[in-house]
Amino acid sequence: MNVFDAIKKRRSIRGYLDKPVEKDKLSEIIEAARLAPSASNRQEWRFVVVTDKKLRIGLKTAAKGQAFVGEAPVVIACCAETDNHLMTCGQLCYPIDVAIAIDHMTLAAIERGLGTCWVGAFHEEEVKKILDIPKDVRVVELLCLGYAKEEPKQPKERLDIEKIAFSQIWNKPYHSK
Helix, strand or coil: CCHHHHHHHCCECCCECCCCCCHHHHHHHHHHHHCCCCHHHCCCEEEEEECCHHHHHHHHHHCCCCHHHHHCCEEEEEEEECCCCECCCCCEHHHHHHHHHHHHHHHHHHHCCCEEEEECCCCHHHHHHHHCCCCCEEEEEEEEEECECCCCCCCCCCCCHHHHCECCCCCCECCCC
């Protein structure tokens, strides 16, 4: 599978088989995150890989009771050990860098026959307590990972490229053809 095929195939999976993820696949997925670019090569991301059922059920509770969080055989707490460095553009590095690493993991997972779902609906302090994450570390997202129960349908129609991309200046139409 090439990267563009993986991008087109990726979906948010909210139903997982009760089947463990092989350690070698999980290691390759974490390696994909490790290889992601980061601002000034800061590499502030940290990952807590959770396979323990009790901990996953706790994470489900912290994630507002979303059943699939407890059902997924792997939940990765995607964190940042950060000094809150701002890029010249004024944006914090760590949320962007962690997001890039997560995206690398989702594409690596698809290529290995696994599904994922980004979860931002969670209570950070509860996640920290459950996973014994230090107070000064930020939990940016949870990433559920496992074998999908079913292939989800194509998402709702995407905006036309002309509505999201401009040529040279804002609002000058970009023509993809």
